Amino acid sequence: MKLTRRDALTYSAGAIAMALVGLRGVSAHAGTEETGTAVSGFTGGVEPQSGMITLKAPEIAENGNTVPVSISVDSPMTADDYVESVAIFAEGNPNPEVVVFNFTPLSGEAAATTRMRLAKTQNVVAVAKTSTGKVFMDKREVKVTIGGCGG
Amino acid sequence: MKRVKKAMFASGLLAFTLTLNPAAQADPDDDTLVIDGVEVITSAKGKEDGPLDELYSGWRFRSDETQSFQADDFENPAFVAIDQALEQFEVVEGAAGKACASCHEGGPEEFEGLRAALPRWNADTGKPETIQHIINECRTERMQAEPWKWEANEMLNMTALVGLQSRGMPVDVQTDGEMSPWYEKGKELYYTRVGQLDMSCANCHEDNYGNMIRADHLSQGQTNGFPVYRLKWAGLGSIHRRFKGCMSNIRAKPYKRGSDEFVALELYVASRGEGLAVETPAVRN
């Protein structure tokens, strides 16, 4: 690619815009605490363990309007031992709650996929509650890009 | 403040370097588009005298997640519009007491191939016609109903349904004869720098496709998937809406949807994608 002076200007303007967005991102951690409150509200105060639950989301989302997200929990899904519900939270959204999936033994598996809105780059958290009172959590950072064209 | 400025300058330089790093996501990817088991080609050889050696569908520039929305007609949110258009096809409207289906007894399938050849010449109006013109001519002339607005949901849905009938067929438009002056006009618009940023379509979509513009992977600006379901719009949009968006982004005053300028540009851009398969309704970011 040949680089004209104009190209250079365009790109560096873009880079500055990115840098500005980055700065804004650093200062906006207000959601972490609120998310913690929301999580303990969901778990009834039980401290989540890691493992058993897998949260799948893109590392980089091309648009924050529609970000595919999947969860699956390792569970026998029998009447005696099944995943009751999985809640998804987004730390950097205006409100952390995204969705609560409620399963039954008839679900067969504790797995679901949806599409969510992410206001900016942030952590997405999934918390599972089993019928036996166990709580598991997984967390993943999703980078949300802004379009090149003002978008 | 000075330090912040410096920092910004430095990170600007850094991002700038990254942008130029050829390893950093240059070029389209090598993925293959298979929609419910049927492969749809997403690249083609450019014409010998054409501006592009290799043509790539915009699908090839999207992330895996965005790509996968289009690989299954159920997961493609545009298919809600297809369902709605199928219902609309049967709705009687207007003084003539007709629905689309009254004349088009073979159903939407009658329109196989139409999308691939648009815009086409209309001898009656003495102008090229787009899918929107064709649908509205049916509505006003044969149904004696109100025309739909260019970007109305009903229009978007119906253009998606008609377009879908040509999915997989190569784009092939007439550019000679009566279409020639329109083609030339479109070409002139494509290469003319406009707006406060003083950019032409070609600056991004010919000179820099495959490169990153900020965080966005620039495509060739092909129109073979329109109307597209754009994640940013959370809905369908027309080619002319996208043109308007591009023009606003370079701080130019956009032409109007359905204007002669945009019809000419639609023709010229379609001709640049001749050989690419129709993907309507595609999904883009």
Add this chain to the structure above:
Amino acid sequence: MATAKPRVKVPKSASAGDVITIKTLISHKMESGQRKDKKGNVIPRKIINRFECTFNGATVFSCDIDPAISANPYFEFTAKVMEPGTFRFVWTDDDGAVYETEKTIAVS
């Protein structure tokens, strides 16, 4: 989009004990309550706030939905089928409207 339109994909048949995948999508703007109109007034929230899937009357899967779910909400989940029957899908709108659809499955 004037009325919400549901779409569902369920296999036509399965063997007893199979875990099948179900996909659902409904056309809906999912107005988050976070956006403002051109005059600066907040556009009131209007979303699908609940979705439920039952099989022969028993709940298989449900969700409680917040405004962070994208427009045209999509849900994919599984169901274990032991006998033939009917899946019933119900979406509930903030305004009280209920959208429903059904699919039958043959189980051998």
